[in-house]
Amino acid sequence: VRDEHLAAVLRGEEFLLFDGAMGTQLQARGLAAGELPELLCLTNPAEIREVHASYVSAGAEVVTTNTFGANAAKLGDAASVEHVFSAAVACAREAGARYVAADLGPTGQLLEPMGPLPFDDAYDLFAEQVRAADAAGADLFVIETMTDLAEAKAALLAVRENSDLPAFVTMTFGEDGRTFLGTTPEAAAVTLSSLGADAVGINCGLGPAAVAPLVKRMLPWASCPVMAQANAGLPHVVDGVTTYDVGPEEYAAAVADMLDAGVTVFGGCCGTTPEHISRERELLTGRMPAARHVHDSFAVSSAQAICSLDYGQVGVIGERINPTGKRLMKEALRSGDHDYVMNMAIEQGRAGAQILDVNAGLPEIDERAVMCQLVSELQGVSTLPLQIDAADPAVIEAAVRSYPGKALVNSTNGKAQTMADVLPIVKHYGCAVVGLTLDEDGIPATAEGRLAVARKIVRECEQLGIPRHDVVIDCLTMAASTDQTQPKAILDAIRLVKQELPGVRTVLGVSNVSFGLPFRPLVNGTFLAAAFSAGLDLAIINPCLTRMMDVVDSWRVLSGEDESAQYFVANYAERSDRSPAQALPVEKA
Amino acid sequence: VRDEHLAAVLRGEEFLLFDGAMGTQLQARGLAAGELPELLCLTNPAEIREVHASYVSAGAEVVTTNTFGANAAKLGDAASVEHVFSAAVACAREAGARYVAADLGPTGQLLEPMGPLPFDDAYDLFAEQVRAADAAGADLFVIETMTDLAEAKAALLAVRENSDLPAFVTMTFGEDGRTFLGTTPEAAAVTLSSLGADAVGINCGLGPAAVAPLVKRMLPWASCPVMAQANAGLPHVVDGVTTYDVGPEEYAAAVADMLDAGVTVFGGCCGTTPEHISRERELLTGRMPAARHVHDSFAVSSAQAICSLDYGQVGVIGERINPTGKRLMKEALRSGDHDYVMNMAIEQGRAGAQILDVNAGLPEIDERAVMCQLVSELQGVSTLPLQIDAADPAVIEAAVRSYPGKALVNSTNGKAQTMADVLPIVKHYGCAVVGLTLDEDGIPATAEGRLAVARKIVRECEQLGIPRHDVVIDCLTMAASTDQTQPKAILDAIRLVKQELPGVRTVLGVSNVSFGLPFRPLVNGTFLAAAFSAGLDLAIINPCLTRMMDVVDSWRVLSGEDESAQYFVANYAERSDRSPAQALPVEKA
Numbered sequence A, B: 001v002r003d004e005h006l007a008a009v010l011r012g013e014e015f016l017l018f019d020g021a022m023g024t025q026l027q028a029r030g031l032a033a034g035e036l037p038e039l040l041c042l043t044n045p046a047e048i049r050e051v052h053a054s055y056v057s058a059g060a061e062v063v064t065t066n067t068f069g070a071n072a073a074k075l076g077d078a079a080s081v082e083h084v085f086s087a088a089v090a091c092a093r094e095a096g097a098r099y100v101a102a103d104l105g106p107t108g109q110l111l112e113p114m115g116p117l118p119f120d121d122a123y124d125l126f127a128e129q130v131r132a133a134d135a136a137g138a139d140l141f142v143i144e145t146m147t148d149l150a151e152a153k154a155a156l157l158a159v160r161e162n163s164d165l166p167a168f169v170t171m172t173f174g175e176d177g178r179t180f181l182g183t184t185p186e187a188a189a190v191t192l193s194s195l196g197a198d199a200v201g202i203n204c205g206l207g208p209a210a211v212a213p214l215v216k217r218m219l220p221w222a223s224c225p226v227m228a229q230a231n232a233g234l235p236h237v238v239d240g241v242t243t244y245d246v247g248p249e250e251y252a253a254a255v256a257d258m259l260d261a262g263v264t265v266f267g268g269c270c271g272t273t274p275e276h277i278s279r280e281r282e283l284l285t286g287r288m289p290a291a292r293h294v295h296d297s298f299a300v301s302s303a304q305a306i307c308s309l310d311y312g313q314v315g316v317i318g319e320r321i322n323p324t325g326k327r328l329m330k331e332a333l334r335s336g337d338h339d340y341v342m343n344m345a346i347e348q349g350r351a352g353a354q355i356l357d358v359n360a361g362l363p364e365i366d367e368r369a370v371m372c373q374l375v376s377e378l379q380g381v382s383t384l385p386l387q388i389d390a391a392d393p394a395v396i397e398a399a400v401r402s403y404p405g406k407a408l409v410n411s412t413n414g415k416a417q418t419m420a421d422v423l424p425i426v427k428h429y430g431c432a433v434v435g436l437t438l439d440e441d442g443i444p445a446t447a448e449g450r451l452a453v454a455r456k457i458v459r460e461c462e463q464l465g466i467p468r469h470d471v472v473i474d475c476l477t478m479a480a481s482t483d484q485t486q487p488k489a490i491l492d493a494i495r496l497v498k499q500e501l502p503g504v505r506t507v508l509g510v511s512n513v514s515f516g517l518p519f520r521p522l523v524n525g526t527f528l529a530a531a532f533s534a535g536l537d538l539a540i541i542n543p544c545l546t547r548m549m550d551v552v553d554s555w556r557v558l559s560g561e562d563e564s565a566q567y568f569v570a571n572y573a574e575r576s577d578r579s580p581a582q583a584l585p586v587e588k589a
């Protein structure tokens, strides 16, 4: 990090002010931007420098390089990425910028599966830009105007894997509160801040008054500073010229609102001018960042939406996309009939699953390829976050790398080798992780033994910087028919883990408890209610079994999670047991 | 208590040896006992003295007065109770007895509802004997050859309420292991030792080898010393003379067995002789009482059988004999249609209830009279122990006084006045008691507040000598629809009570939790499983609702109480959910 001020900014303790629009200013100077405005760094460096300098004069600390589209695919033969970044950083630096932010815009192509560009190719385009900017002496990166969370993730990974500089990431939202590809502010905040973004936020697309409520939705879900660079209103065309109507005063009013809510990094996007930045500078002067509450909820995310659990809430992980013991699923995976798998996803989502387990562990298939394919295809049919369920660290890494969200990884355990293999992947990709309470000595028989393994896993996670709310301990259900002391040991273990390791969450696949018994859903349902009572947070179940969701839904009434029982009343008002007890004939004393 | 040795006997630290048969010895002396052998104390005191003296010489410490049938109903105009006891105690004393035990046999009439004798009349007959014996200078009472637990209870209450002397109580069992009226050794031990017997045991009926296994069944359930006075085998008639075949050696072998098991008070019944007593004396000399384990399980009892719960086991209290909110039950109680009530008892027992709640609280009926009538009539249709459920201490006392077993009293609470009214009754009649966690300030909203009230109740109980395992705390279910924080507060309260007041049990009427919600059995079942997980011991439910017993039965598999799931497998093998989830049609991605 360049200096102490920037370090304080990254800790959320001080403000940072970016610059405003480049395009509007070039237009004002009578320069036509053309197809590749980035080439102006090479062809008209003085004009670019002057625009930068006007923002520096207005009070901007950060100057954003004129490199929005400066990737190899767009530049083609017109210029090399290195040359453009080198010139662009120089322009910014020479304009007197305190910090030079290397600007990374979208690749300009849709990523797979929506479009033709493989994730890895997008990554390569960004990585080339990152190396060029880093070599040119930029102070930080700003990844901006992203509408595809996968692409934002590719860019952020490119920065983190090719540079030590901070990365600020902003996405662009529409009036419906989603990006063009459907990402919510919460999903963006959870995914990108977990992945290691140094700031997340919103730029472009909307005026400041429309950006404010969306950026406020990011605030509780971002573990890093939150930023806003709104446009000066929505664009409209006057006499063939695109214009923006929100003047500095009106713009500042919305910024003041965001400032009060806890946003700490500002600037401007399309239509903003040095006057806007100057007005923002006045607002920031003499103020301290507002206090802000960041949830320590467990949270994972798909590209579209998060699944979060506050303490005391419970969640359902759908268990059905897993070939273990499931003949039809095995056949579907073997034959490549992914319709069957997609149907399982849809069905489980309708039944109440909030996270989908995905396991492609069959010895006769290419687990890594099939897992990645399923993860990709599932984006098309379900907005639920995924639990990547695999034993092989290579499979896990391949799946979570391109997954456009924050995945739950299942699993690590207390074995030193497993932790060394899996936890660095979890940390690098900003995942949550399931830790099984088993180690080199097997599964401890007692609650205390399981707690000891859980402690070991949590300690290792914390040393790697994985926060407790991303650690989910699985106390491992054993069949009551094999060892009848186990169900109570498991319940006690859940209670102990929640009590002794505050902040850590728990997960349990309950159905194994009834192995070998009749009427298994009844036993499983009773065990599930008992486990919720003991502090279970996440249940891995088949949500299509009525008896299991019955327990979940009624527990949520009892726990207060289903406020005023609104969901329960709406969905259970018509239901009752079909066979009420019949009165027996009277027998005389 | 007469002296330090007898005090040590009552603490179970030393042995006590009674005498043997009177009848056999009189017969040997050529004395015909006649219809009223007790009159011999008046007519032939010297012979009686000689028999007594022969036992004293043989080593008996206790001489039993010749007053087995000496009650006013049997004696009629032949003699007064006072005269007979005065003469009988004198005979024993003059024979050199260390301790004179005033003998109280059965009244000779069947008690209501089996026979004509009201409980209070039986009590009065015994009370007259007790006062006479006490005035005559007896050292202790032995209530013996009882086959009706109600009659034994009347006799024991008569001793405790009319004398300060110790009371030893023995019942007579058949080869089926039950008394003539069906009482098991466990029921006798639980009921009589709770009621304050100083020793309980078995006399008459069987030879020592048959008595041994039955008296061993009493040992874990009697909080006082256990005694055995077997016959010298089963009687048979040889040449018109009743004879007994078990000689002193054979008799002593069984005594040695009982001695090893922890029985500390011996003697002999029909057919035993000074030789038998002498042989027992030899066995006891130089030995110390064997260590014995007395359960601290929660246990209540009907006349027939106990309901006991070890730690970790759960029990079901049938809630249906209660007019609150039940139109048909109200009508039945108003109209005196007790068939309806009896049917409820039978039905609940079949469905799995282990204790029956009985509540007759309707303003328009004589609650006390109806309660006593129901308690009496229920003996005819159900062997389940009762929970006497009333607010009025007078109703509680009337019901538990004549109840032939150890009742659970519902309820006291943390109010000083209620504890002062109810707990002395609980202590006097040896009941278990439900303590509601409410006091002068109402029902505390928090788990900690409820625990504080529970502490107050337990402290008051302990000061009165009511042991913790007879105290059952009800953390009071509130409707989730009224205050959605309550279900968790209740579960936490159960957990806290079990943790902070070890030994105390918990009870809960669960169904109120779902008041105002749809599909109440589902909510109740989930809450019940959660409560078991939190440590609930006794559930007050409608056992005829399948969903409730489903939870109980499956929880017992999970807790290990249903060993090897034998009951569950036998009863649930044919059951399953009738509507398995249907696969939804495949939708393409």
Ligand SMILES: [Zn+2]
Pocket: A203, A204, A205, A231, A269, A270
């Ligand atoms: Zn813009």
Ligand SMILES: [Zn+2]
Pocket: A293, A294, A295, A296, A297
């Ligand atoms: Zn929060």
Ligand SMILES: [Zn+2]
Pocket: B203, B204, B205, B231, B269, B270
């Ligand atoms: Zn006898």
